[in-house]
C-alpha cells in the first residue's frame with residue numbers, strides 16, 4: 001500500500017452492514033491507530049481497489065494520502081453514513097470520490113469484480129474520468145478526481161427537536177427551560193439590546209413609540225421591552241464594552257495626541273502602532289488560522305480586490321474567474337472589474353448557478369463539476385463561506401482541495417461565516433479569504449474588515465543570490481512580476497508574493513526610516529496598505545474580547561440548537577396540536593417554505609424563509625411594529641438569524657408567535673395565494 005506502513009485489516013464498527021453489503025473493508029494502521037488516526041478504507045475488492053490505489057499512487061505519489069474512500073455519491077445517505085462512522089472514531093479521512101452514472105458502481109464492482117468506469121455526475125452533464133489505466137500510462141491522461149482530506153466537514157446532522165410534540169415545543173415554558181440550560185446565556189448581558197421603543201422612534205435614546213400598526217390596533221404593549229433582534233447576519237448588536245473602549249480611545253487621543261501611537265498606557269489598550277498585532281490572536285482563533293495568517297484591515301470588497309490583485313494572475317491559458325450565480329453583488333462587481341482590469345471580457349466570468357430559481361441549494365457535485373468543466377481555463381474560484389441569501393454553508397475544505405488538484409487558486413468571502421461557524425482556514429489549506437466585522441462579529445456598521453493569507457503564500461525570503469535558482473519563483477509567482485525582479489547580491493529587496501503595497505505592510509523596524517524600500521511583514525500583515533483607523537480597531541477589539549469569553553465550538557453548539565429550534569417552530573404551522581408529521585397528513589401547510597439547507601451542518605445561524613407571493617410587505621410591517629428585527633430580500637424572502645452570542649430561545653419563541661400571526665392575517669387579507677419567488 002502506498003502509505004508504506006504496516007496494516008492490519010479490521011471490520012468497520014457501527015453501521016458496517018451496509019459496508020459489508022457493498023463489499024467494504026476498513027483497514028487501520030497497525031502502528032497505533034489511535035495515535036496516528038489514519039485509516040485506509042476501500043470499497044469493493046480486487047480490481048476496484050487496485051484501480052483506486054493505482055490512480056492515487058500515480059496521481060499523488062502516495063504522498064499525504066492516508067486513506068481512500070470510494071463514495072457512491074448517487075446515494076448521499078450512504079456516503080454520509082460512512083463518513084460519520086469514521087468521524088466518530090476520530091479518524092482522519094482522505095476521500096477519492098467517484099460517481100457512477102446509475103448509482104450502482106460499488107455494488108457492481110463488488111459483485112462482478114471488474115473495474116468500473118468512473119463518471120463524475122452532475123445534474124446537467126457527466127464527464128468521464130476515464131477507464132482504468134493500463135500499467136505505465138502517464139497519470140496526466142486522467143482527469144483529477146475530487147479528493148477530500150481531513151475529517152468530514154459536512155456530516156448529516158439530525159433534526160434535534162423533531163420528536164417533541166407541538167404543544168410542548170411551542171410553549172413558553174419550553175423556551176424558558178432551553179434558556180436555563182444554555183451555558184452561554186449570560187453573554188446576552190454583554191450586549192445592548194434595543195428596546196421596542198428605541199427602534200420605533202426617530203430620536204436618540206429611549207422614547208415611547210407613536211407608531212401605528214397596519215391594522216390600526218394597539219402596537220407593542222411596552223416600548224421599554226427588549227426588541228426581538230434576529231438580524232445579526234446583517235448588523236450585529238453593540239457590545240456594551242464598545243462604548244467603554246471607544247471612550248478610552250477618545251481619552252487617549254485627547255490627552256496624549258500623537259504619543260497615543262507609541263506610548264504604553266496603564267490600564268489602556270495597545271498603542272495604536274501595535275493595535276493591528278493586538279487583534280491578531282483572537283481573530284485567528286475565530287477563523288482557525290495562525291495569528292500571522294490574519295490581519296484586520298480595510299473593508300471586505302476592498303480586501304477582495306487587494307487579494308485578487310495578488311492571487312488572480314491570469315495567463316493566456318488560464319484566465320477565467322468562477323463565482324456563484326447568486327453571488328453578493330459586491331463580489332460579482334469585484335470579479336467582473338478584475339477581468340476588465342486585465343482587459344478580459346465579461347464572458348470570462350463563469351457562474352455556478354442554482355439548479356432552479358426556487359431552489360438555491362448548490363450541491364457539492366454541482367459546484368465541483370462546474371469547476372472541473374472550466375478547470376483548464378480557470379485562474380481563480382471565488383466563493384462565499386456562507387451564501388448570504390440561502391444561508392448555505394459551503395464545504396470549504398472539499399472545494400478548496402478540489403480546486404488545488406486542478407491547479408486553481410481559491411478565495412473565500414466569509415462575510416456571513418466569520419463568527420458564525422467554526423472555520424479552519426489554515427488546516428483547510430485555503431489560499432485567501434476576506435470578511436467584514438460588522439455582522440456576527442459585532443464590530444459596528446461599516447467597521448474595518450479582515451483577511452487571511454495562508455502561511456505558504458505569506459513567506460518573505462531574504463534576497464537571493466543570482467546563483468540561487470530556486471529563489472526566482474516564490475509561491476508560484478514569477479520574479480518578473482514582482483517588484484524585486486532583478487535579484488542580485490546587492491539588491492536589498494527580499495522575495496515575496498507580488499501584491500499592491502502600502503507602507504503599513506512594510507516591516508515595522510524600517511517603516512519610519514522613509515527609505516522607500518518595501519520590506520513586507522511576513523504573513524497577512526504584509527498586505528496592509530494604510531495605518532488602520534484606531535477607532536475602528538478599538539471597536540473590533542471590544543467585540544473580539546466578547547468572543548474571548550467563549551469559543552467558536554461553544555457558540556456553534558448553541559447555534560445548532562437555537563437554529564434547529566427556530567426551524568422546528570417554523571415547520572409547525574398547524575393551529576391544532578398535531579406534530580410536524582401532521583402537516584403531511586392533510587393539515588394546512590404554512591404559507592412559506594424554508595430555503596436554507598435542512599442539514600444543520602450545511603448552514604450557520606440563518607434561516608431564510610420564502611413567503612408566498614405578495615405577503616412580504618404586510619408581514620414585515622406587522623412584525624416590525626411589534627419589535628421584531630429581521631431582514632428582507634425582495635421579492636419574497638425573510639432572513640432570520642438567531643445569533644448565539646446574544647439571542648435567546650425566548651427571542652425565537654416570541655418571534656415565531658408574532659411571525660405566524662402576521663402570516664395568518666396576511667392570508668385573511670387575501671395575499672399569499674401564489675408561490676413565493678426568490679431574487680431573479
Ligand SMILES: Cc1ncc(COP(=O)(O)O)c(C=O)c1O
Nearest residue numbers: 299300301328330388413415436
Ligand atoms: C457576502 C458579502 N460580500 C460582500 C459584502 C460587502 O461588504 P463591504 O460593503 O463591507 O465591502 C457583503 C455585505 O455587505 C456581503 O454580505
Ligand SMILES: Nc1ccccc1C(=O)C[C@H](N)C(=O)O
Nearest residue numbers: 233234235328388389415438446
Ligand atoms: N452593510 C450593510 C449596510 C446597509 C444594509 C445592509 C448591509 C449589509 O451588510 C447587507 C449584508 N451584506 C447582506 O447580506 O445583505
